Amino acid sequence: MASDMASKDRLSLVQEIGKSHPDDQKLMAAYGIAGLLSLVGAFALAAILVVIKTPAFGLARGDLYYRMLTGHAILGFVYWFAFVQAALLIAGATALRNGGRLWSLKLGWLAFALTTAGLVSNMVGVFSGADVLYTAFPPLAESFAATPLIYLGYLFVAAGAFLITLDFLASVFTWVEKKGSVDAWQRMLSEIHISTFAAICAVPLIFSIVLAAFFLYVPAFLGSVGWISTEAREFALKFRLTYHVMFHIIHYVPAMAMIAVAYVLVELTTGANSVYRKTVAKGLFLMYPAVVPPTFVYHLMADPSITQGIKIIGSALSLLVWIPSLLHMFIITGMMEAGMRSAGHGLFGWIRHLPWRNPAFASLIMGMITFGIAGGLTAVLLQEQTASLLHGTFAVPAYIHPMVVGAASLIYMGIIYYGVSICMKRDIWGSVIARLQPYLLSVALLVFAWAGTLAGYAGVPRRTADISFGGRAPASWETLMNVAMGAGGSLTLTAGVLFFVVIGMTMLAGKKLPAASELGRDLATLEVTPTREFVYTPTALIPGVIFVLVVLMFTAGAFAIIGNWPIKFG
Amino acid sequence: MNDVKAQADGIPAKSPASSHSYLVAAFVIAFSVLLIIPMWAAYGALFPRENGGHSHGAGETLAAGEFEEKTARFLEERRLPDGSVRAEHGKPIYVLATQYTFSPNTIRLAAGEQYDLQVLSTDVVHAISVQMGDTSYNAVVMPKMVTALKLKPTKPGTYLLICNEYCGIGHDYMFFSIIVEEASTITQGHEHGERHGK
Numbered sequence: 001m002a003s004d005m006a007s008k009d010r011l012s013l014v015q016e017i018g019k020s021h022p023d024d025q026k027l028m029a030a031y032g033i034a035g036l037l038s039l040v041g042a043f044a045l046a047a048i049l050v051v052i053k054t055p056a057f058g059l060a061r062g063d064l065y066y067r068m069l070t071g072h073a074i075l076g077f078v079y080w081f082a083f084v085q086a087a088l089l090i091a092g093a094t095a096l097r098n099g100g101r102l103w104s105l106k107l108g109w110l111a112f113a114l115t116t117a118g119l120v121s122n123m124v125g126v127f128s129g130a131d132v133l134y135t136a137f138p139p140l141a142e143s144f145a146a147t148p149l150i151y152l153g154y155l156f157v158a159a160g161a162f163l164i165t166l167d168f169l170a171s172v173f174t175w176v177e178k179k180g181s182v183d184a185w186q187r188m189l190s191e192i193h194i195s196t197f198a199a200i201c202a203v204p205l206i207f208s209i210v211l212a213a214f215f216l217y218v219p220a221f222l223g224s225v226g227w228i229s230t231e232a233r234e235f236a237l238k239f240r241l242t243y244h245v246m247f248h249i250i251h252y253v254p255a256m257a258m259i260a261v262a263y264v265l266v267e268l269t270t271g272a273n274s275v276y277r278k279t280v281a282k283g284l285f286l287m288y289p290a291v292v293p294p295t296f297v298y299h300l301m302a303d304p305s306i307t308q309g310i311k312i313i314g315s316a317l318s319l320l321v322w323i324p325s326l327l328h329m330f331i332i333t334g335m336m337e338a339g340m341r342s343a344g345h346g347l348f349g350w351i352r353h354l355p356w357r358n359p360a361f362a363s364l365i366m367g368m369i370t371f372g373i374a375g376g377l378t379a380v381l382l383q384e385q386t387a388s389l390l391h392g393t394f395a396v397p398a399y400i401h402p403m404v405v406g407a408a409s410l411i412y413m414g415i416i417y418y419g420v421s422i423c424m425k426r427d428i429w430g431s432v433i434a435r436l437q438p439y440l441l442s443v444a445l446l447v448f449a450w451a452g453t454l455a456g457y458a459g460v461p462r463r464t465a466d467i468s469f470g471g472r473a474p475a476s477w478e479t480l481m482n483v484a485m486g487a488g489g490s491l492t493l494t495a496g497v498l499f500f501v502v503i504g505m506t507m508l509a510g511k512k513l514p515a516a517s518e519l520g521r522d523l524a525t526l527e528v529t530p531t532r533e534f535v536y537t538p539t540a541l542i543p544g545v546i547f548v549l550v551v552l553m554f555t556a557g558a559f560a561i562i563g564n565w566p567i568k569f570g
Numbered sequence: 571m572n573d574v575k576a577q578a579d580g581i582p583a584k585s586p587a588s589s590h591s592y593l594v595a596a597f598v599i600a601f602s603v604l605l606i607i608p609m610w611a612a613y614g615a616l617f618p619r620e621n622g623g624h625s626h627g628a629g630e631t632l633a634a635g636e637f638e639e640k641t642a643r644f645l646e647e648r649r650l651p652d653g654s655v656r657a658e659h660g661k662p663i664y665v666l667a668t669q670y671t672f673s674p675n676t677i678r679l680a681a682g683e684q685y686d687l688q689v690l691s692t693d694v695v696h697a698i699s700v701q702m703g704d705t706s707y708n709a710v711v712m713p714k715m716v717t718a719l720k721l722k723p724t725k726p727g728t729y730l731l732i733c734n735e736y737c738g739i740g741h742d743y744m745f746f747s748i749i750v751e752e753a754s755t756i757t758q759g760h761e762h763g764e765r766h767g768k
Contacts, residue, residue, distance in 0.1 A: 474704065
């Protein structure tokens with residue numbers, strides 16, 4: 001009986017994604033394609049960075065490096081996420097809401113146009129010579145003539161994000177007929193899919209980001225074109241602080257969206273349903289808007305502008321942001337475990353029977369593993385007493401890339417496999433490549449993370465084109481960077497290219513499927529025949545235990561290194 | 571039927587409490603990351619900071635001109651014939667960061683002595699990364715705000731200090747050195763300098 005219900009739910013989830021209104025689908029597709037093109041651009045510029053930053057190639061060039069780094073980060077961190085997350089918001093408002101409609105299609109397209117205008121403005125700025133990195137800190141940025149285009153682009157993308165979020169929120173309001181009835185709101189919030197609820201929880205964070213962006217970039221833009229005068233250094237200090245509040249919150253929108261997508265993927269790939277109360281998962285999403293904003297301090301642990309007391313409080317609060325993510329990972333793993341073990345598999349035997357050959361499942365599981373590892377790598381950076389060991393070193397990109405590419409982007413890739421297949425009614429092209437791609441991407445990023453973290457511990461600076469320092473740098477730096485960038489970076493690029501080829505070819509040449517509600521062989525939901533009711537999830541507890549032990553070991557290791565420094569710092 | 575099969579496996583049929591207990595265990599595990607907090611006190615006692623430490627400074631603001639004057643005076647008083655400066659124990663070492671140089675360029679310290687290092691930027695945000703072989707200490711350097719560090723070298727050698735915050739196209743070439751010498755070498759150096767009229 002229960003299994004029949006589960007099967008019906010799965011079917012309806014696929015059907016709902018496929019039968020959302022064609023006009024909404026077009027907007028969603030426009031956002032999705034613009035996001036994919038941004039990601040293609042980010043990977044293309046990353047290829048140049050790999051060549052420059054691999055010492056074995058001997059092609060370190062500062063002038064090219066900083067420009068390419070600026071473009072790479074803006075495309076990857078700002079526009080890929082801005083576009084794809086807007087597509088996910090529309091999916092949350094329509095496909096996951098019983099074929100509901102977006103409140104205003106015109107507003108959605110206006111938001112898309114503004115985000116695209118931001119992309120164009122930023123890319124023109126970068127390639128006109130704004131070597132300002134994506135941070136664009138004044139007063140440094142003001143010394144580049146093209147900087148106003150960077151600030152202007154950021155204002156456009158903020159306006160676009162505001163309007164599409166407003167459209168999503170207005171769609172949510174239409175779901176409740178009696179707006180004044182608390183019961184009606186409660187009923188709606190309990191009925192909606194976990195992922196849509198997650199999107200609602202992300203709204204306050206998105207609005208905070210937009211507000212901070214206008215507070216930062218309006219005066220920065222006006223100052224950079226000379227329309228207002230800013231006392232450069234005073235403004236720089238204020239900018240830096242507000243920037244880090246905004247930048248910190250920005251991180252958690254992909255984190256929440258990634259987890260929201262993971263809930264959809266676990267249902268679509270394994271057919272699993274939650275054995276826990278859904279209100280628990282929904283409640284955990286509420287923790288993010290509560291916990292995230294005050295923890296921005298951990299980006300400023302090596303700054304003289306923040307007192308030690310504030311840094312210690314910030315460190316303690318920062319530990320809390322791990323908690324909802326850890327618990328979500330437990331719930332998702334537990335859903336798989338309970339679902340698989342209901343078919344009679346043993347304590348660990350169920351893992352072997354998961355759909356490892358489904359590219360979307362591989363994206364989900366490898367994304368979750370990479371997310372855990374990258375999360376563990378942040379431990380030293382967010383603690384007041386240990387942050388100075390790694391602040392500004394290569395250990396930062398060594399965890400950020402696994403986090404945003406190996407976890408968030410990979411999980412987004414998983415849902416894109418479904419999105420393209422369902423919306424275009426085509427089977428995945430190149431099964432073997434699609435199966436391999438998620439594993440290659442995560443392994444590549446873990447190689448990058450491993451060697452890059454060691455490089456960070458050895459002191460390799462984060463954003464420096466030529467790390468030789470006139471032959472004064474330690475010999476180990478070259479070897480570690482050759483492995484991180486040369487091996488890890490190249491493999492990551494290869495995995496990215498494979499993904500783009502599979503998606504592009506699926507759109508153009510994928511085998512036609514008879515109906516939107518049907519899935520091809522590669523993406524078909526795992527058939528599990530339950531032989532018993534099973535709600536125990538002991539195996540799902542193991543990753544959490546490992547995570548906690550790892551962060552404790554990293555912290556102890558950092559203290560041991562600091563205790564043996566040949567120069568003692570106070 | 572399912573219940574019979576479940577009982578045959580030694581597992582009771584589904585009850586609300588069964589999944590709930592694992593969820594509670596997951597909460598306990600997740601919240602145990604807070605065990606890091608007592609580690610701060612434990613390791614803080616094991617590796618105490620020199621004089622308690624200020625964690626990169628106390629937010630003291632200072633005009634660039636004032637700091638430039640202090641640095642110039644420091645350079646004038648402590649410069650050696652080879653262009654390096656020898657810091658004096660107990661007195662501040664002033665380092666000025668400007669695109670794309672640090673001034674002074676080479677600082678000599680005595681092993682076992684404690685020093686106060688003060689760094690300020692005259693233009694954009696920089697950073698200092700003190701390279702110590704296989705590890706580094708990193709601090710941000712800002713315009714108009716003093717980065718103040720207490721440091722006590724224990725091992726003689728030459729240490730590279732680099733800017734690790736992007737500060738413009740010449741960022742790759744912004745670095746300086748600290749040379750840590752044995753106290754006995756410094757005494758001999760002083761005598762040598764005095765013989766040459768310093």
